[in-house]
Amino acid sequence: MKRVLVTGATGQIGSELTMALRTRYGGDQVIAGGRKTKPSEALRNSGPFEAVDCLDSSAVAGVVRRYGVDTIYHLAAILSAVAEADPAHAWNVNINGLRNVLDVAREHRCAVFVPSSIGAFGASTPPNDTPQDTIQRPSTMYGITKVAGELLCDYYFTRFGVDTRGVRYPGIISHGTLPGGGTTDYAVEIYYEAIRRGRYTCYLAAGTFLDMMYMPDAIKAAISLMEADPGLLVHRNAFNVTALNFDPEILARSIRAHIPEFTMAYQVDDVRQRIADSWPNHLDDSAACEQWGWKPDYDLDAMTGEMLAVLSEKLQQQE
Numbered sequence: 037m038k039r040v041l042v043t044g045a046t047g048q049i050g051s052e053l054t055m056a057l058r059t060r061y062g063g064d065q066v067i068a069g070g071r072k073t074k075p076s077e078a079l080r081n082s083g084p085f086e087a088v089d090c091l092d093s094s095a096v097a098g099v100v101r102r103y104g105v106d107t108i109y110h111l112a113a114i115l116s117a118v119a120e121a122d123p124a125h126a127w128n129v130n131i132n133g134l135r136n137v138l139d140v141a142r143e144h145r146c147a148v149f150v151p152s153s154i155g156a157f158g159a160s161t162p163p164n165d166t167p168q169d170t171i172q173r174p175s176t177m178y179g180i181t182k183v184a185g186e187l188l189c190d191y192y193f194t195r196f197g198v199d200t201r202g203v204r205y206p207g208i209i210s211h212g213t214l215p216g217g218g219t220t221d222y223a224v225e226i227y228y229e230a231i232r233r234g235r236y237t238c239y240l241a242a243g244t245f246l247d248m249m250y251m252p253d254a255i256k257a258a259i260s261l262m263e264a265d266p267g268l269l270v271h272r273n274a275f276n277v278t279a280l281n282f283d284p285e286i287l288a289r290s291i292r293a294h295i296p297e298f299t300m301a302y303q304v305d306d307v308r309q310r311i312a313d314s315w316p317n318h319l320d321d322s323a324a325c326e327q328w329g330w331k332p333d334y335d336l337d338a339m340t341g342e343m344l345a346v347l348s349e350k351l352q353q354q355e
C-alpha cells in the first residue's frame with residue numbers, strides 16, 4: 037500500500053497533485069504537508085494535513101515515521117523571480133530543504149520525486165531541441181539550486197540507493213492555486229485578465245518562446261515517472277519534459293479564438309525577461325518518451341478552451 041507525503045502541498049502543483057494522488061491511492065494514504073499557507077477546504081477535507089517545514093528535518097522525519105510514508109513528492113521550493121529577489125532564502129529552501137528530505141528518505145527508505153526545471157539551463161545551453169544531457173551553466177539562483185538539486189538526487193541514488201526520480205518542468209499553467217512568483221507566470225495571469233478585463237499587459241516581450249505544460253499533464257508526468265519500472269530508467273532524475281511551446285503572441289491568439297476583443301500590451305520587466313532569455317526555447321523530451329512513455333494529452337487550444345471555461349465559472353462565483 038502506498039503512503040505518500042507531498043511537501044509544498046498548498047502550492048500551485050502540490051495542491052492539485054495531492055488531490056490526484058488521493059483519488060488514485062485513497063485520501064488517508066496521502067499526507068499534505070504545508071508550511072504556512074492555510075490549506076484549501078478541498079485539501080483539508082480529503083485527507084490528513086500536517087504543518088511541515090522542509091527546513092526542519094525532524095518535523096519531516098516525524099511525519100514520515102508517524103504515517104509510515106514510503107514515497108515523498110518534494111514540491112516545496114522557491115520559484116525563479118522570487119529567488120532573484122532573495123537568493124539566500126532560495127538557496128536555503130531549495131538546497132537545504134531538499135537535502136533534509138533526501139536524508140529522511142534515506143533513513144526511512146522512501147522513494148522521492150523532485151522537480152527540476154527549464155531553469156536548470158543557461159545561456160550557453162543549446163536553446164533549440166535542448167538535449168537531455170547538455171551544458172548547464174544557469175545564471176540565476178533558482179537555476180543554480182535546480183542543477184545542484186539534480187546532482188544531489190543522482191548522488192543519493194548512486195551513493196545511498198535512494199529511489200530518486202524527477203523531471204525538468206517547463207512553465208505550468210493551471211486554474212487552481214496561483215504560481216508563487218516564477219518567470220512563466222504570465223501564461224497563467226493572462227487567462228485571469230482576459231476574462232476579468234479583456235486585456236493583459238505582458239511582462240515578457242513578444243517572441244520570448246518557452247516550453248509550457250497544462251497542469252493535468254504535469255501531474256501525469258510525476259505519477260507516471262514514479263510508477264515506472266525502475267529497470268527502464270537510464271536517467272532517473274531531471275528528465276526533460278514538455279507539452280507546449282509558445283511566445284506571448286501565440287498564447288494571446290489562442291485566447292482571441294474565444295474572446296475576439298482580447299488585447300495585449302507589453303511592459304517588459306527586465307529581471308524576468310533576462311531570466312527567460314537565459315532559458316531554452318524548446319526542450320527535446322525524447323529520453324522521457326523512450327524510457328517511461330511520456331506523452332502529454334493537451335495541446336494549446338485544448339488547454340485554452342478548458343482554462344477559459346473553468347476560470348470563467350470560478351471568477352463568476354467569486355463575484
Ligand code: SER
Nearest residue numbers: 115116153218219220
Ligand atoms: N515556472 C518556473 C519559474 O518560472 C520555471 O520552472 O520559475
